[in-house]
Amino acid sequence: MNRTFDRRDFLKLTGAAAALAAAGCASTSPKARVVVIGGGFGGATAAKYIRMWDPSIEVVMVERADAFISCPISNLVLAGYKSMANITHRHDGLQRYGVQVVRDEATAVDAAKRVVRLARGGDLAYDRLIVAPGIDFMFNELPAYQSAMSAGRVLHAWKAGEQTVALRRQLEQMKDGGVYVLSVPLAPYRCPPGPYERASLVAGYFKKAKPRSKVLVLDANPDVTSKGPLFKKAWADLYKGILEYRGNAKAIDVDVRTGSVKLEVEDVKGDVLNVVPPQRAGDIAVKAGLITANNRWCGIDWRTMESTAVKGVHVLGDATLSAPLMPKSGSMANQHAKICAAAVIALINGQQPDAGPKIANTCYSYVSDNEAIHVASVHTWNEKDKTLTTVPGSGGVSSARSELEGAYAWAWAVNIWQDVLG
C-alpha cells in the first residue's frame, strides 16, 4: 500500500483527479483508497457502505452522469403514472458519508499500476477498485439498429434517461389504433420481469387513453422469463384484446423503411418500435479485461465480488456472470455492493472476508397503475458449487397481484434509492 501512495505522488494529475489527490492525501492519511466506477445501484451502495462501516478508508466514486436515474419505476414513467423527476436523484447524499464524487468517465484501467484513467485527463490511483458499470448493448446483433436509433425510429429505453422520455413521447403521439411493438432479447438481460411489466403498463395506458391500440410483445425466449403465470393472469384479466404475447420471436434486425422488426421468419410492423437489444457488461469492464464468460459477463468470487480475471478489482451488479437463479436487478446490485463493501474493508484491514455471505432479493413489478407482484429469493455461499445458490424452501412469488403489493413496490423504490444514495 505504501507503494501506491508513493506512486500517486509521482502521477501527473490534472483536473478533478489532481484536486482529489491533493485534498485526500495532504490533509488526511487514509488507510487506503478505494475507487468505484459507476454510481448506480451497485457502485453508489458500495461507496456509501465502505465509508459507513470504515471511515478510515478513502472512497472516490467516478460517475459520468449528473444524476442517478432509476430503471426501476421507469416503466411507470412510460405509462404516465410517474414523472422523470420521481426517478431522478442526485448523488449529493453520499457526501454525508465522505464519499468523493468525481463527475467524469473512466476510460481505462491499468491493473498493474492500479490506476483508473479519466476522460477529462489524469489518473486516479487505487488500492482496490470496484467496477459497477451496468450493461451496454450488443448493437451489432441487429445490423441496422444503431442508425435506426440515431434517427429516433427505434428505442430501447433499457437505460432510464433520454430514451425513457423519447419513448413516452412516441407512445403519446401514436394514433389510437396503432401498434406498440416490444422486442425482448434472449435471457440473460437486465431485469428479467422488466419487459413484461413494461408491456402491462403500456397496455394500461392504451386501455384508458387510446383503447383501439395494441401492445405486441415479441419475446426471443420461449416463454415469459419471470413471474410468468402472474403476468399472464393480469394480461388475461386486464388487457384482453390489447396485449398480445408471442414467444420464440427473436428479433434479428429492424427495418426503418417499412417500420418493422425483422424476425427469423417474418417481419412485424409497428407504429412504435421498442426493441431491447442483447446486452453485456458495460464498456469499461471490457476495456479493463474483466470479461470472462461468452464475451459478455464478468466472472467473480461471490465471497468478495473480486474478479476472477484481475486481482484487486471487484465487479458488481448486472455486469457479473449471474449466480444460478440470480436476476440482474437493482436489488441484487445493491446486495452485491454490501458483500463487496464488507470484503473490501476486511481485506484492507488484513482480515479474512466473510466466508459465507448471504443476501436476499425482492423484485416488484407493477401490472397496472396500482397493483404489483413480486419475486423473492435468498442466496447463500455454497462451498460445494463455489457460488451463491438459493436456500432450499425459501423465496417465491406473490400469491396474486394486489394493491397492497403496489404500495409496497413504491415504498421499496423510495427506500432502496435512499439506501443507495444516502
Added chain:
Amino acid sequence: MRVSIICAVVVAAVPMVASAQDRNAGRNMAASCAMCHGTDGRGATGYQPLAGMAKDELVRKLNGFRSGATPATVMHQISKGYTDQQIQLIAEYFSAQKK
C-alpha cells in the same frame, strides 16, 4: 512523502486477525434488509422500522413469518432463508441500532 510513511505505519500496525466473519455476520446479513427497511433499519417509508427493536420481539416476528403463523406478502419467503442462529444475529444487530 510524509504521507507515505504514515500510510505504511498504519498498514503495518493492522494485525492479521482470523476473520471478520464472526464479528460482522449480523451486520452483513442485516444489511440485506436495508433495501426495504432503510439503512440500518431506519427512516424507511411504508415498512416496519427495525432499528432499536428489542431482540426478542424481532426474533418472534421473524419466527412468526417463518412458521406461517403471521400472514405476509414477502417475509414468509425471505425468513425461510435464514437459520435460527442467523435470525438471532440479525435481531441482535438491529436491537443495537439507534431508533
